[in-house]
Amino acid sequence: MPKEAAYGIYEVLDERFRTGRCCHGDQRxxxxxxxxxxxxxxxxxxxxxxxxxxxxxxxxxxxxxEVTGAVSLFRAPAGHSxxxxxxxxxxxxxxxxxxxxxxxxxxxxxxxxIADRHEGRRFNSPNDAVVRSDGxxxxxxxxxxxxxDYEGHRAESxxxxxxxxxxxxxxxxxxxxxxxxxxxxxxxxxxDERRLYVSDTRAGHIRVFDVRDDGTLSDGEVFAxxxxxxxxxxxxxxxxxxxxxxxxxDGVHCYDPDSTLIxxxxxxxxxxxxxxxxxxxxxxxxxxxxxLYSVMMSVTGVPRxxxxxx
Numbered sequence: 001m002p003k004e005a006a007y008g009i010y011e012v013l014d015e016r017f018r019t020g021r022c023c024h025g026d027q028r029x030x031x032x033x034x035x036x037x038x039x040x041x042x043x044x045x046x047x048x049x050x051x052x053x054x055x056x057x058x059x060x061x062x063x064x065x066e067v068t069g070a071v072s073l074f075r076a077p078a079g080h081s082x083x084x085x086x087x088x089x090x091x092x093x094x095x096x097x098x099x100x101x102x103x104x105x106x107x108x109x110x111x112x113x114i115a116d117r118h119e120g121r122r123f124n125s126p127n128d129a130v131v132r133s134d135g136x137x138x139x140x141x142x143x144x145x146x147x148x149d150y151e152g153h154r155a156e157s158x159x160x161x162x163x164x165x166x167x168x169x170x171x172x173x174x175x176x177x178x179x180x181x182x183x184x185x186x187x188x189x190x191x192d193e194r195r196l197y198v199s200d201t202r203a204g205h206i207r208v209f210d211v212r213d214d215g216t217l218s219d220g221e222v223f224a225x226x227x228x229x230x231x232x233x234x235x236x237x238x239x240x241x242x243x244x245x246x247x248x249x250d251g252v253h254c255y256d257p258d259s260t261l262i263x264x265x266x267x268x269x270x271x272x273x274x275x276x277x278x279x280x281x282x283x284x285x286x287x288x289x290x291x292l293y294s295v296m297m298s299v300t301g302v303p304r305x306x307x308x309x310x
Contacts, residue, residue, distance in 0.1 A: 009266050010264070011263055012263050013263050014256070014263065016260070017254060017262040017263030018263075020242065020262075022242070024298040025298040026295045029267065029286070029294070030293060031291060034292075036062075036287075037057040037058050038151065039054065039056075039273075039289065039291070040082050041054035041094075041095075042084075042273055043086065043092075044281075046277075047090065051063070051277060052064075053273075056081070056082060057150050058076075060076035061073075061076070064292065066278070078096070079094075080099070080151055082096075082145075082151075083127055083128035085130060087135065091107070095129050097145030097152040098145060098151075099116075100125055100126070100145070101113055101123065101126065114137055115137075115139070115172070118159065118174050118176060122158045123141045123165075124141050124143040124158075124159060125143060127139070130187050136167065136168060136169050136215065138167075138189075138196065140184040140186070142185060143183075161179060162182065162184055164177055164178040164187065164198055177215075178198065181198070182201075184199070185234060186198070186233055187199070188243075189211075194210065196217060197223060199233065204226040204231055205223075206223045206232055206243070206245065207220045207221065208222075224243075224245075224261065227261065230247040230249065230253070231250075233248055233272050234272070234273040238299040239300050243257075248270045251266045251267045251271055265284075267286060269290065271288045274286050276301025276302075281303075282297050282300045283296050
């Protein structure tokens with residue numbers, strides 16, 4: 001029987017994809033909502049059993065309820081928000097491309113600006129963020145939101161480069177931690193937080209950096225190159241150490257810890273972002289152009305930040 005028939009939406013490229021039970025969950029994608037323009041930033045909220053995500057050109061954030069299946073407006077305007085994450089206290093951290101800043105939503109609903117400048121110059125358009133267990137917030141800053149008015153506001157770059165930064169949780173100081181990117185996008189820490197992985201959409205690869213004890217990074221090296229027809233957006237780990245990557249027109253890629261591409265999930269639209277969620281953290285949510293999809297999987301995402309504090 002052909003692999004496509006036996007494994008539905010999955011394409012097995014290496015036996016480790018099969019033996020690691022990466023393709024033993026649902027054999028179809030579930031379409032949860034389709035009314036976006038370019039959707040990104042899915043984030044599961046365990047306390048509410050809800051998922052929020054960004055619809056960037058429409059300048060809004062949407063909310064899907066896992067219990068009822070209802071979709072409602074979460075926030076509008078939303079600063080042309082892109083990536084979303086939670087900090088160790090369960091507060092929402094959002095990259096606002098249009099406002100060129102990273103913000104935190106407080107329990108009372110007010111907004112705190114975490115970072116909007118480096119050395120006095122405004123960021124380009126913060127894209128994705130990840131919180132380390134020490135509370136520091138790391139984020140990418142490509143120019144995607146200032147190249148046109150589609151996903152933000154057209155403007156000249158004040159920084160003149162596309163970098164990755166770290167915001168200190170106590171002082172708020174912002175430090176440049178990695179540069180040399182064409183278009184830095186998704187970023188994620190390894191489970192032990194000793195390595196930081198960053199996708200570069202324009203360069204077509206994922207880089208990996210060693211994280212030193214003082215929070216600085218090594219020079220980095222290429223972890224994976226995009227195969228023909230693919231480009232990388234955001235990235236996520238499962239608890240088996242496999243890296244899953246939103247690969248735009250090529251679906252969702254899965255990489256073994258040794259960087260081998262072992263399989264992929266076929267998606268009928270270009271995939272922007274992925275995240276794990278659900279009560280068991282084994283449901284993958286996929287934003288793909290206009291649509292929010294999900295698939296219940298036989299692998300589980302890494303523990304959330306408040307579950308892995310040092």
